[in-house]
Amino acid sequence: MSFDLAVWFAPAAMSAADAKRKYEQLFEIEPGEIRHPQVAAFYRELTARYPELVDALETGDLEKAPWSAALSRYEDAVVMPISWSFAGVVLRVVLDLARHHGLVVYNPQTGDVHNPAALSLTACDGSHLENPDPAAIRAALQRLSAANWYAILERGDSYVQVGQGKSAGAVGNLYALEHRDGSPDRHYRTDVPSLEDVATAFLAFATHDTTWRAHFEWRKLDF
Template sequence: MSYDLGVWAGDADDPQARYASIGEGPADSSLDAFYRDLTAQFPELHEDPETSPWNAAIERSGDGAVLAIQHSRAVAVTRVVLDLARKHGLTVFNPQTGEVHRPNVLDLTMCDGSRVENPDASVIEAALGRLSAKNWYAVLERGDHYVQIGQGKFAAAPRGKYALERRDGSPDRHYRTEAGSLAEVVTAFTGFAEGDSSWVEGFEWEKVDFS
């Protein structure tokens, strides 16, 4: 068994049907750049069977592809797939959950698995109000930009404070700070949603180095 993802160019009224149709017809060039970036990080199974995270060769057809990921590598590989799909303006479909990640759509995701597309300010505030020791993080993303919040030990946040992070495009533009109240977090998230970057100036940021 593998953890599968579907990737394709454009949108689809019926993502499940679109996913099922991958495999029909020869591959075109729509996913070439995505495929190169992905296999530069995670080689095809036949190229490096010892370290490759794939259960099978990446299946490409038309402007779509099916990625069969080893379950033990699913979380890490999925994050990279989503990052690269945003970079190249592609849709990602998760057949295990039915989730669809569309390029340049405002997407709010919580630790408890809840997800809302294009949330307004009231939805964002209500969602952040559900943060807890178990439901400890939230991410609001649009394309390759996002703001995220975490609390408690898993987020390495001091007691009574929130770990607030933002990414302004590429992974090397990832920053972290602390928010002292939920109101500050709501202001950051709603500002991001509305395209108002003035909230950034209210914090002192440190660059996060993942190397």
């Protein structure tokens, strides 16, 4: 008998009943290949740390694999059968990775469901959206003006924000683009020439893609 965990992508927070239903539905589906990018990234990072049983057997590193059987992969989910002796350690790792990639974790032993932090979009004009889609993000950025001079997209204690004009300290036609990666001492700013540059950052942040940061030259802000 194993300690099982399931991880999947959901567009909105799930109740315990919804998560239980989703988990049970997975066993009515034939496992296959992961197609959702966030779930795929989660799986890659997880198996880089804890290789699948077949890979551990081939390399002779069986002690590194905490699994009691092969992981079951679905289009947007992974089910992990964990040996009980590793359950506590692996649970913490899975929770951290799932939180990083914006995924739901379901524990069928207890019925607990761990939803990722909600994504929220707020603008100077008072508009506010929870878990906005790409079209809504672009629409909010298009509404930026001298009066509606900033927008911020945040998840937990991390965010990306943009400001324009004197209120944001932006020079000329430049946009002041900032991001905070967790703690206040990790707050950075750059100035970009186009709204498309801003959209690139906002849309990537929304999907947990951190590669966008390398496209800009940042300076650290001290408060």
